[in-house]
Amino acid sequence: MKEISYYPGCSLHGTAREYDDSIRGVSKLLDIQLHELEDWTCCGASSAHCTDEELAIELAARNLVIAEKNDRELLVPCVACYSRLKAVEKEAKEHPEKVHFSYQGNVSIRYALDFFCDEPILEEVKKKRTKPLSGLKVACYYGCLTVRPPKVTGIREYENPRHMDRLMKLLGADPVPWSYKTDCCGASLVMTRTDIVKKLNDRLLSMAMEAEADCLVTGCPMCQANLDTRQEELEKETGKKYNLPILYFTELMGLALGHRDAKKWFRRHITDPMKVLRDKGLM
Amino acid sequence: MELNVQAIQKENPFLSEVVEASGEKIQACFQCQKCSAGCPIAYAMDILPNQMLRHIQYGHREKVLTSKTIWICASCYTCSVRCPNDIDIAKIMDVLRSLALRSGAEPGEKDIPIFHSVFLESIKSKGRIHELSLIIQLKSKTKDFLRDAGLGWKMFLKGKIKLLPSRFGGGKEIQEIFNAFEKEERR
Numbered sequence: 001m002k003e004i005s006y007y008p009g010c011s012l013h014g015t016a017r018e019y020d021d022s023i024r025g026v027s028k029l030l031d032i033q034l035h036e037l038e039d040w041t042c043c044g045a046s047s048a049h050c051t052d053e054e055l056a057i058e059l060a061a062r063n064l065v066i067a068e069k070n071d072r073e074l075l076v077p078c079v080a081c082y083s084r085l086k087a088v089e090k091e092a093k094e095h096p097e098k099v100h101f102s103y104q105g106n107v108s109i110r111y112a113l114d115f116f117c118d119e120p121i122l123e124e125v126k127k128k129r130t131k132p133l134s135g136l137k138v139a140c141y142y143g144c145l146t147v148r149p150p151k152v153t154g155i156r157e158y159e160n161p162r163h164m165d166r167l168m169k170l171l172g173a174d175p176v177p178w179s180y181k182t183d184c185c186g187a188s189l190v191m192t193r194t195d196i197v198k199k200l201n202d203r204l205l206s207m208a209m210e211a212e213a214d215c216l217v218t219g220c221p222m223c224q225a226n227l228d229t230r231q232e233e234l235e236k237e238t239g240k241k242y243n244l245p246i247l248y249f250t251e252l253m254g255l256a257l258g259h260r261d262a263k264k265w266f267r268r269h270i271t272d273p274m275k276v277l278r279d280k281g282l283m
Numbered sequence: 284m285e286l287n288v289q290a291i292q293k294e295n296p297f298l299s300e301v302v303e304a305s306g307e308k309i310q311a312c313f314q315c316q317k318c319s320a321g322c323p324i325a326y327a328m329d330i331l332p333n334q335m336l337r338h339i340q341y342g343h344r345e346k347v348l349t350s351k352t353i354w355i356c357a358s359c360y361t362c363s364v365r366c367p368n369d370i371d372i373a374k375i376m377d378v379l380r381s382l383a384l385r386s387g388a389e390p391g392e393k394d395i396p397i398f399h400s401v402f403l404e405s406i407k408s409k410g411r412i413h414e415l416s417l418i419i420q421l422k423s424k425t426k427d428f429l430r431d432a433g434l435g436w437k438m439f440l441k442g443k444i445k446l447l448p449s450r451f452g453g454g455k456e457i458q459e460i461f462n463a464f465e466k467e468e469r470r
Contacts (some may be wrong), residue, residue, distance in 0.1 A: 010412035014445045015438065039452040041410040046358060047402035050380045053304075054467070058460040059406065062453065148360035149371070158364060184323045184359035191421060192394040193355055194430070196327050203323075229434055268441050 005067050006034040009078035010042050016221035018265035022250040025259045030124050037066050043084040046188040060084040061101040068107050077112040079220040083145040085109050086152045113219040117163040130258035132172025135280045139213035140164040140175050143223045144184045171256040178211035187222035205242045214276050215245040229270045245273030297344040305378045311368040312336040318362035318372050328352040332362050332372050348383040354392035397424050407461045413448035
């Protein structure tokens with residue numbers, strides 16, 4: 001049994017509940033025990049770094065201090081949280097005087113997608129896969145902060161990442177080639193400049209459909225909410241038909257590993273994935 | 284490129300302020316425009332990212348700090364990773380937003396700075412973001428009650444809206460973080 005600390009972040013307790021549930025479900029099937037950080041608080045996300053550098057560092061650092069109390073790795077499913085925590089890790093190394101909390105810099109911060117793409121875990125997935133996702137064409141969408149900036153994420157292939165593609169292939173799905181893997185969906189503007197967000201959404205959804213994807217797969221709660229919830233509204237404005245389910249990679253892992261709650265996760269989506277999954281004989 | 288910080292400080296206090304706060308070599312920009320070519324939001328900006336760097340070089344403080352661009356930049360870092368001179372433009376945008384807030388100048392975008400302040404207020408009072416409270420607070424400040432009301436209901440029916448905020452125990456530490464920030468802000 002592998003043990004890991006877990007920092008769910010605010011979204012996973014709200015709009016991204018199915019991400020949280022599927023991570024917990026998949027972890028259990030893979031013999032990974034999650035320990036949610038006690039008394040974790042918000043990382044400050046986009047608003048803190050847009051306001052004041054010191055505030056952004058402090059809000060994120062507080063959580064790393066809690067995580068440092070034991071020597072487990074820290075699993076972080078939300079891309080915004082991950083980016084903020086990693087930024088503090090970098091500051092702690094390069095400008096320790098900027099970090100007021102007594103953080104030693106010893107926590108290994110793991111973004112959920114990177115973590116589940118570790119070789120030993122992939123081996124385990126291969127062994128335990130009971131329902132290959134045959135015939136399901138997926139557009140792997142990495143978004144911005146899972147890969148950028150590489151000086152923070154450490155990702156080498158930041159213009160054309162392929163780790164999610166490899167994971168999807170292992171699950172039996174068919175990742176389609178497309179060129180918008182790391183383009184921004186504008187999620188941080190979703191409540192204020194919805195017009196910009198819709199334009200970016202249209203571009204991403206249209207390109208994924210042009211690549212003949214049955215669904216788009218993400219590991220970011222903001223991208224998911226953003227792309228999932230506005231398709232109907234967008235159809236009225238552009239006259240196009242989208243109906244492209246936006247799934248978490250962990251939901252598809254759960255489906256391929258035969259998790260019995262997978263249906264419950266999919267039911268929470270605004271753009272219903274059930275039809276596509278039924279058509280492919282996966283439900 | 285070696286920086287002669289003292290020399291620019293005298294000639295161009297705004298440039299030196301941004302260089303110092305960001306640690307970025309803004310003078311190295313030679314206007315190749317790769318940042319603006321790859322920016323997904325450039326179409327909606329009043330000053331393109333490459334123009335922004337030039338304005339900073341020229342010391343156009345007010346123009347920069349009252350622009351729309353600094354607020355609608357989504358911090359996606361596409362510009363930063365593609366700059367041939369390794370200038371972290373997204374980081375510079377963070378510095379500019381922070382300077383704009385402190386300058387007290389009228390921001391070029393109305394709702395976005397309000398969103399950030401409501402977001403931070405929410406962390407200050409609850410430790411975590413409770414999405415429903417955040418939306419209600421934001422709407423009470425922007426007076427835009429109708430936008431996304433239907434969507435909110437749909438999300439509620441799907442069990443995506445948590446009605447009550449979670450309890451948390453780190454209140455004292457969070458309060459201290461915000462006290463330090465507010466003290467700094469008043470200075």
